[in-house]
Amino acid sequence: MANLNIRATEENSYDAIIIGSGVTGGWAAKELTEKGLKVLMLERGRKLDHVTDYENATKAPWEFEHAGLMTMEQKRTHPKLTRDGFYDATTDGYWMKDVDALYHEDKRFDWFRPNIVGGKSILWGRQSYRWSDFDFEANAKEGIAVDWPIRYKDIAPWYSYVEKHAGISGEKLGLPQLPDSEFLPPMEMFCVEKEVRKRIEKNFPGRTMTIGRVANLSEARKEQLGVGRAPCQYRNKCRLGCPYGAYFSSQSCTLPPAAATGLLTLRPDSIVAEILYDENKQRATGVRVVDSETLDEREYSAKIIFVCGSAMASAGILLNSTSNRFPNGLGNDSEQLGHNLMDHHFHVGANGKWEGDLDKYYYGRRANGIYIPRYRNIGKDKRDYVRGFGYQGGGRRGDWKHNVAELSFGATYKDAATKPGPWTMGLIAFGETLPYYENRMYLHKTDKDKWGLPLIVFDAEFKENEKKMRIDMANDAAEMLETSGLKNVKPYDTGSYPGMAIHEMGTARMGRDPKTSVLNAHNQIHAVPNVFMTDGACMTSSSCVNPSLTYMALTARAADHAVKELKKKNL
Amino acid sequence: MNRREAVQRISLLMGGVALSGPVVSGILGEKTHFGDSVYATPQQEKLLAELADVIIPTTDTPGAKAAGAEQFIIRVIRDCHPMEEQKEFYASLDTFEKDSKAAFGKGFVALTNDQKVSMVKKLIETDRNFFKRMKNYTAVGYFTSEIGATQALEYLETPGRLEACIPIKPGQKAWALG
Structure with a gap:
């Protein structure tokens, strides 16, 4: 050898x-x-x-x-x-x-x-969020593990620096627990999501729902066009690699200027x-x-x-x-x-059916969902666990698969399958692990x-704090969807192992x-x-x-x- | 150093134990053989095409047979199921054909349209798992075929923009791509 x-x-x-x-x-x-x-x-x-x-x-x-x-x-x-x-x-x-x-x-x-x-x-998955001092200070405040050697102010200018080059699409909220990025325009919500957002904000003070903050170019600016990138074409095939360079990857974003x-x-x-x-x-x-x-x-x-x-x-x-x-x-x-x-623990949340908006549809395939920022153990909220969770998820309208599990067949089945199906909405929680x-x-x-x-x-393995949190992760999701008018709401917890997220x-x-x-x-x-x-x-x-x-x-x-x-x- | 030499080095790392042929070909990334697969006979192929076409018939757009859904079904049964399930699938198909002969004195392919429909209704009662598997793969094969995706559904490769909350157009078909 x-x-x-x-x-x-x-x-x-x-x-x-x-x-x-x-x-x-x-x-x-x-x-x-x-x-x-x-x-x-x-x-x-x-x-x-x-x-x-x-x-x-x-x-x-x-x-x-x-x-x-x-x-x-x-x-x-x-x-x-x-x-x-x-x-x-x-x-x-x-x-x-x-x-x-x-x-x-x-x-x-x-x-x-x-x-x-x-x-x-x-x-x-391209979801891109700033951390906050709720995160950087948590270990020190709670006496868990060791203190972070940095705070939000140390990293904030560097967030801005990378965001301008990478291109992050999202909506400004001004939340202390989820600081805003240097945003490109936010992607639009589906009708059902717009309505659910209103109802969550009305019925659950302190909670909100926003469109996902995502490293896809909702608009390509000089910084991105300069390295040969184009705006998102709404094909929703990001994972396969983007021929337009419209989302952040090493190939689209950081390797070209390095190679140059x-x-x-x-x-x-x-x-x-x-x-x-x-x-x-x-x-x-x-x-x-x-x-x-x-x-x-x-x-x-x-x-x-x-x-x-x-x-x-x-x-x-x-x-x-x-x-x-x-x-x-x-x-x-x-x-x-x-x-x-x-690793984050997830695979827990709730789904429901939305009976409205059958006269509404969409154009383009949005490679993004919604986000509900953390609200647990913030301000006066105190739970029997520490830290918290956020939700990803979103609404969707059924495609040809919506009636495939039924026992129907023939022209009636085919006709129904080729029409847009019902709207549904789901929330999936991502929880902090100690x-x-x-x-x-x-x-x-x-x-x-x-x-x-x-x-x-x-x-x-996930331990007691995570297990206690998961109860809220399922119940809160179901409660928010039900209160927002979704029908047949089902909470779920299909189990999560480290590495999966x-x-x-x-x-x-x-x-x-x-x-x-x-x-x-x-x-x-x-x-x-x-x-x-x-x-x-x-x-x-x-x-x-x-x-x-x-x-x-x-x-x-x-x-x-x-x-x-x-x-x-x-x- | 070529790949085979590299594999020889792997065998040294594994304690110098000589690797058998299949193991070596597996490491080299060649497809290895895991026993026989079930291949449909020409008769079974025809039968699958007819059955698929009853599930998704020609209407104002071509049906499953025109889209070649049976080729997709044969491929998926062969490549995506263990041997036991492959055998089970074709045994169910053979039973279905026998039932057709018992009921109408003819194989399924030769039945009238109404007779075919009554056979499928009966199938839902006698072998629901087979019907469900058959319907599922017919649907996947059809709606991902060029005919199904571009004629039965609305196909748009590159939308170029997003409008997430708009009034539906009259006669709007479901988008082919998710």
Whole structure:
């Protein structure tokens, strides 16, 4: 194997290495190259060129062999991903196969790992919300885990910075618990949603419902047109990749400006096995990479490293980066690495039927829903649990599927199926999960995958606080829908396992004290300041709102700090 | 290093145990064989087409047979169901044909339209699961076919704008795409 191991040479040297090309890796690449750094981006997934590689995005329904139904072969190769609905036949080629990319579960964990350049920035739900000081102050106020080392004022300008470039569509509300972004025009609500909003605001003081804040260009401005993006065409096929570049992905938004600098080298099929550490310099010096296709090994060196491989994979890389100085994983003096694993808990809410508006319809397919911001444990509201939840959801009018389960057939059935069906409306809650030290992922001592890397083992569960919250999550949804005039309202709780919401976080948390946290206020590893982690691993608590926008802002902020520190020769 | 060599290296990582043919082809991403699938006979294919066409007949737009829904059904039964369910599906179809012969002395394909409808009504009582599966796949196959999506429904690939709350037009068909 020695002949495969190419040592880092001059041509393998860069100013910065970025591990991962998703939401945060893309932002790191844009910021660092625009500030003049020579950057190597390593992505374990395959090449996925913007527009030309979005194979399924422009297919008509009759061009799919099985109309998107799951085949036995897909079930065989994705035994874990097929346990839940997010993986589907049309995005099959974007995900890793469970049968290759193995992991173990002490407790069930649904791990959604894309196998493409762009990572989850291609597949994400695009819901984009700012966190607030309700989130950043919660741990300190309640004496839970450790305090965030930053507050809203530290991140607010960086939210503005990333929002202007990414393009976030939404409505200003002026709520303290859900600060407004730099918005593009909001998308319109369906008639039923407009009415339900009025009734919720009237009957439940302190609650409101707004249109989802979403990283789709409801209008393309100079910042977006300049990188070759076009406004949303309302096709609602975002997950397949957008031929118009109308939603935020690395390919549409951050990689083009990075590539335009001429300073970015992107290597797909490159699995980072470990970060290399020099005990004399007390700095990371580079990475060891395994080629996912050939299994060749290679080393690259750089002055700084941005770890943006997604929360679980990034923590796995650090745990696998051992040395005399760090026998339990790079920067793991606190023994917190891999712990405090969080994900939102969901799959709970209510649905109902709306009998009105049969004379109303819509034009265009809105790739967005509604949002009900958190109202629990805010102001005078006090529950038997801490933190809170928000709702996504929305109204829809039935299509040809609306009467397929009936026993009708023939011309009457066909005629009814080809007409718009009834309106329905649903709410699905996303709840905050507390950071528990015992919720963790770790590396298996002996089992390895086909690339020779130790398997990650998951050992995390939702606990009492989350379980109590779920009762409100179902009941409140049903109460709001019923009070708003929906009929046949049914609350549901179909169960939620960590990983399922794909908002995994917390495995290398930020904090003020190196004894109790892995990263500092600028996402640097306390003891190895030239390594930055800005993906979900860095999160000290989980809030109840979608985290990607916060990862973007933290990444841009950390990149700015990194370059300033490099110039001061502090790294 | 080519892919086969890479696989050889994997076998070394797995302790030097020689991998069997099917395992190697699986790692290489080739389709591996999991026993036989049930293929429809030409008679069964015809029968499926006729049955689908009773569920979604030609009206002012072409029906399921014109859209080739039976090809979709055969494909989905073959690729998306375990062997046991495949056998069950075709056994139900054969029973349906036998019942037709018992009732009218003729196979389903040769029946008059009214006789076909009465057979399907009977099927709903005698083998509801089969009817439901058949109806579901007929509907999916039809409404995602070019004929179903563009003629029976209103097909619009690229709307270009959103109007979320507008009066419905007279005779408005449901949108083909969700």
